[in-house]
Each structure stands twice: as structure tokens, then as C-alpha cells.
Amino acid sequence: MNRHLYTLLLHLALPLIALRLALRARKAPAYARRIRERFSFGLPPLQPGGIWVHAVSVGESIAAAPMIRALQAHHPELPITVTCMTPTGSERIQALFGDSVQHCYLPYDLPWAAARFLERARPRLAVVMETELWPNHIHQCARRGIPVALANARLSERSARGYARFARLTAPMLAELSLLAVQTQTEAQRFLALGARPECVEVTGSIKFDLKIDADLPRRAADLRRQWQAEQRPVWIAASTHAGEDEIVLDAHRQLLASRPDALLILVPRHPERFGAVHELCLSQGMATRRRSTGEAVHAGDQVLLGDTMGELLFLYALADIAFVGGSLVANGGHNLLEPAALGKPVLSGPHLFNFLEIAAQLREAGALSEVENADQLAGRVATLLGEPDEAQRMSQAGLAVLQANQGALERLLAGLQRLL
Incomplete structure (x- = not known):
């Protein structure tokens, strides 16, 4: 197919393009x-x-x-x-x-x-x-x-x-x-x-390795956790999740709560049009859920904080102790693994990382990335890292070293x- 045929087909497809826009x-x-x-x-x-x-x-x-x-x-x-x-x-x-x-x-x-x-x-x-x-x-x-x-x-x-x-x-x-x-x-x-x-x-x-983190970000995150009286709570984040992943993440969190009843999950769907549906999912699964968009403080009884705001992902990563990066438990190809690594967080993902093969390979080889395939493995890995701060620190340092080596x-x-x- 040459460019002229491509252009003709694109013109013929305009009604379908309009329909797709309407559906979206x-x-x-x-x-x-x-x-x-x-x-x-x-x-x-x-x-x-x-x-x-x-x-x-x-x-x-x-x-x-x-x-x-x-x-x-x-x-x-x-x-x-x-x-x-x-x-x-x-x-x-x-x-x-x-x-x-x-x-x-x-x-x-x-x-x-x-x-x-x-x-x-x-x-x-x-x-x-x-x-x-x-x-x-x-x-x-x-x-x-x-x-x-x-x-x-x-x-x-x-x-x-x-x-x-x-x-x-x-x-x-x-x-x-x-x-x-x-x-x-x-x-x-x-x-x-x-x-x-x-x-x-x-x-x-x-250029994703050249990520610069605002030095004020970790301080602001620490201040907010202090306001929530959550300095000692185990907090983990599942970020940029897609349809089909939220159920797996919530299943993993339910398993984690059995051994760490004070654990808090920050759940951040990738697309804002899914914020409402994911909130309903959390409630339907019996999770005490607070929405970040309300600006309300997280309380001791809250089990999930829904990250339903735009432009705050790095700050939400900074709030957590461990980060899972979504788009990877479903065949979407993954999302940016370097953002949580740059904030010194141990990084977890699913196996579907074809959009970031080189970055994933470097983090994996350095020991900065753990891959899981299901809710059981995700819950187990989060629990292990929460219980072994030395291992979490080793993963954190390995991720920062990969970033520095590639800038x-x-x-x-x-x-x-x-x-x-």
C-alpha cells in the first residue's frame, strides 16, 4: 500500500472515525x-x-x-x-x-x-x-x-x-x-x-532516564503521611492500572490485609474516564475507600485511597513504600517503570512489558524490578518487601543506580x- 491508497482509505474511514469519537x-x-x-x-x-x-x-x-x-x-x-x-x-x-x-x-x-x-x-x-x-x-x-x-x-x-x-x-x-x-x-x-x-x-x-525529581516532593509526601498519622502504616501503590487489573490488585490487597490489617492501597487507574467505575468496584468489594479528589484526609479505617486526580502520579508514588506499575498484568505493554525507581521505591510489575523491554531488562538485571503474574504473587511480594526493609532498600538503591548509569x-x-x- 502506498501513500495515495492509504489516503483514500483514510477518507473512506471517516464515518468510522466519527463513530469512534462518538463512542469515546x-x-x-x-x-x-x-x-x-x-x-x-x-x-x-x-x-x-x-x-x-x-x-x-x-x-x-x-x-x-x-x-x-x-x-x-x-x-x-x-x-x-x-x-x-x-x-x-x-x-x-x-x-x-x-x-x-x-x-x-x-x-x-x-x-x-x-x-x-x-x-x-x-x-x-x-x-x-x-x-x-x-x-x-x-x-x-x-x-x-x-x-x-x-x-x-x-x-x-x-x-x-x-x-x-x-x-x-x-x-x-x-x-x-x-x-x-x-x-x-x-x-x-x-x-x-x-x-x-x-x-x-x-x-x-x-530520555526517560533523565527524569528529574523535585526535591520538595518527598518532603511534601512525608508531611501528608504525618497529617494522616500514617507514618508507620504500610502503604503501597498500584499505578496506571487498566481494566482487568483493578480486580487483581484488590484481590492482592485483600490477601495482604489478612496479615497487615492496617495496610493502605493507593489505586490509580490510568484513564480518568474509569475513575467512577473503579470507585464502584472498590465499594462493591467491601473496601473502605476514600477518593483523593475530595481532598479529605485518609483515616485509620480506610483501606484504599483512589487516586482520581490528574497530574499527581509522582506525588502519589512518593506517598507509598512500594510501587506496582500497571498495564502489565494485562497485555497492554506496561508503563513507565522509572518514575517510582527515581523516587527510590522498590518496583513491581506484571509480565507484559513489551513497551519497555530495554528499561525492564536493565532494572531486572540490577535486581530493581520484581515481576508477578497474579494476585497471589503480588500479595506475597508486597508482604515480603514490607517485612524485609533491607531487601526493599536494596531494590531501591539498585533502581537509582540504573537511572544514574543511563542519564x-x-x-x-x-x-x-x-x-x-
């Missing part, structure tokens, strides 16, 4: 807003001539934040436009940067929509986070002489096989990229095999972007 809007009403932006109509005023950064959703927005701040510091004269595809990503961008960046949804990958967007933004450089590759957007940039960089690029073996099935579409698109700053040598080889130009591929590492990717990425500018 039933669960998350924010999807019904700003629809015109998705077709390059009703875009906000954009100051042209700067840098355009695309981060598809929340995870990519958070990963992009240090890069964007560095670009703002190095080039205060250049406007930065940050686009995304989801309402939660939009909320995160606005919370992180406020009015210091220009922001809108990225229009769908239709040639005329991409052209209208680029005519409005007229960037000097486009930076796409990770693997959000859109053939028409990239081609429209190439036609205008706008260099496109793929930043913090990753490509799993499964994704590479998928791209290879559409080589007539994929190879010309990758050849139009000016820089592929990839996380590992293995991924570099996959991009090269698919058609990327060798002179444009650089192994820079993962510098952001600096290498910025050097590549500077060359393109």
Missing part, C-alpha cells in the same frame, strides 16, 4: 469537544516560525516535558507548538506549560488537514515523540523543507513487523525523516531495515535537534 465521548465527554481542530478548522491563533512538538497522549507529554523546557531555555525567541490526540494529553500539556506554549490537537492525517495546520504553524522544526508516525504529516513537512525528528524513538519487534507489511508506505515515510534519535541499537537496526536513512539514525538512549540521553537528543535548527 460517551465515556469521556471531552472527546466531543474541539472536534473541528481534528480537521484543521477552528485552530487557535499560532505564532509561526518556531518548533512543533507532537506528543500523542499523557505519557508522551510527560516524557517530552524536559526536552520542551530545554528548548524553551535555549531558544526563548522561538514559539513552541505542542500537539496531542487525546483530551487527557491536552489537559497534561496545559497543566505542564500553561501559556508558555501554543497548543491544539493534531489534525487527522489527511493531506489537506496536515497542509492547513502547517500553513498556520509554519514551524522551522518538527519533533515527534516516540513512534507516532503519520505519513501525510511527514510528507507535507518534507514538501515544505521542514526537518522532522523522531525523538526518544522506540520500535518493538511486533510494531516493526506491522510496518514491514506496508513497506511501500513505511519506507518512503521513514526516508523523509531528518533525525531518528532512537533508544537502543536494536531499535536502530529495525528502523534501518524498514528504510530509514543510515546517516539520520542515532542511538541517543531513553545523558536528553543532552544527546538536544544536540541532534540543534543541528537541524
Whole structure:
């Protein structure tokens, strides 16, 4: 399939795209807003001539934040436009940067929509986070002489096989990229095999290792646990959970409560549209549950704190003694294991980590990551770490060492972007 056939099929799929938006809007009403932006109509005023950064959703927005701040510091004269595809990503961008960046949804990958967007933004450089590759957007940039960089690029073996099935579409698109700053040598080889130009591929590492933790965060977390009179309570967090995982986590917590009746679980669903359903699930399972969004203090009788706020995940990690990272007990591929590691927490996950294979391998090899497959194993591992503080401390130190050994990717990425500018 070449780009012209892809474009035709995308136009034919527009009714299905509209239906998908409507279905998503039933669960998350924010999807019904700003629809015109998705077709390059009703875009906000954009100051042209700067840098355009695309981060598809929340995870990519958070990963992009240090890069964007560095670009703002190095080039205060250049406007930065940050686009995304989801309402939660939009909320995160606005919370992180406020009015210091220009922001809108990225229009769908239709040639005329991409052209209208680029005519409005007229960037000097486009930076796409990770693997959000859109053939028409990239081609429209190439036609205008706008260099496109793929930043913090990753490509799993499964994704590479998928791209290879559409080589007539994929190879010309990758050849139009000016820089592929990839996380590992293995991924570099996959991009090269698919058609990327060798002179444009650089192994820079993962910028997620360059995570900077606000020094005030642990202090604020300790103060809140003191206010809750929970300094001695065992507290663990299950973060970024997906449908199908919450039941497993609550089962594990119920087992833990049998031996540690004062244990507190901080449960943080990945998607805000699930906050209400997960709250109902906790109550239906007889768990005394308090919602973080109420701002109420946690009481001694509370068994679960539902993390139903946005932008607080690092703070909630800081509140806990042990961290389980979700999206990994179901076949979702996992989420960022480095955030709890950077806060010095022993890290647990499920076995499905295909989105973070290299990071998981390094943490596992260092002894900073424990993987579990079910509620029994999760409960057992949490209980063991709570009962063996020396083991928990060893995992904590191992995670911090992995982070320290891999830092510098952001600096290498910025050097590549500077060359393109």
C-alpha cells in the first residue's frame, strides 16, 4: 500500500472515525469537544516560525516535558507548538506549560488537514515523540523543507513487523525523516531495515532516564503521611492500572490485609474516564475507600485511597513504600517503570512489558524490578518487601543506580535537534 491508497482509505474511514469519537465521548465527554481542530478548522491563533512538538497522549507529554523546557531555555525567541490526540494529553500539556506554549490537537492525517495546520504553524522544526508516525504529516513537512525528528524513538519487534507489511508506505515515510534519535541499537537496526536513512539514525538512549525529581516532593509526601498519622502504616501503590487489573490488585490487597490489617492501597487507574467505575468496584468489594479528589484526609479505617486526580502520579508514588506499575498484568505493554525507581521505591510489575523491554531488562538485571503474574504473587511480594526493609532498600538503591548509569540521553537528543535548527 502506498501513500495515495492509504489516503483514500483514510477518507473512506471517516464515518468510522466519527463513530469512534462518538463512542469515546460517551465515556469521556471531552472527546466531543474541539472536534473541528481534528480537521484543521477552528485552530487557535499560532505564532509561526518556531518548533512543533507532537506528543500523542499523557505519557508522551510527560516524557517530552524536559526536552520542551530545554528548548524553551535555549531558544526563548522561538514559539513552541505542542500537539496531542487525546483530551487527557491536552489537559497534561496545559497543566505542564500553561501559556508558555501554543497548543491544539493534531489534525487527522489527511493531506489537506496536515497542509492547513502547517500553513498556520509554519514551524522551522518538527519533533515527534516516540513512534507516532503519520505519513501525510511527514510528507507535507518534507514538501515544505521542514526537518522532522523522531525523538526518544522506540520500535518493538511486533510494531516493526506491522510496518514491514506496508513497506511501500513505511519506507518512503521513514526516508523523509531528518533525525531518528532512537533508544537502543536494536531499535536502530529495525528502523534501518524498514528504510530509514543510515546517516539520520542515532542511538541517543531513553530520555526517560533523565527524569528529574523535585526535591520538595518527598518532603511534601512525608508531611501528608504525618497529617494522616500514617507514618508507620504500610502503604503501597498500584499505578496506571487498566481494566482487568483493578480486580487483581484488590484481590492482592485483600490477601495482604489478612496479615497487615492496617495496610493502605493507593489505586490509580490510568484513564480518568474509569475513575467512577473503579470507585464502584472498590465499594462493591467491601473496601473502605476514600477518593483523593475530595481532598479529605485518609483515616485509620480506610483501606484504599483512589487516586482520581490528574497530574499527581509522582506525588502519589512518593506517598507509598512500594510501587506496582500497571498495564502489565494485562497485555497492554506496561508503563513507565522509572518514575517510582527515581523516587527510590522498590518496583513491581506484571509480565507484559513489551513497551519497555530495554528499561525492564536493565532494572531486572540490577535486581530493581520484581515481576508477578497474579494476585497471589503480588500479595506475597508486597508482604515480603514490607517485612524485609533491607531487601526493599536494596531494590531501591539498585533502581537509582540504573537511572544514574543511563542519564545523558536528553543532552544527546538536544544536540541532534540543534543541528537541524
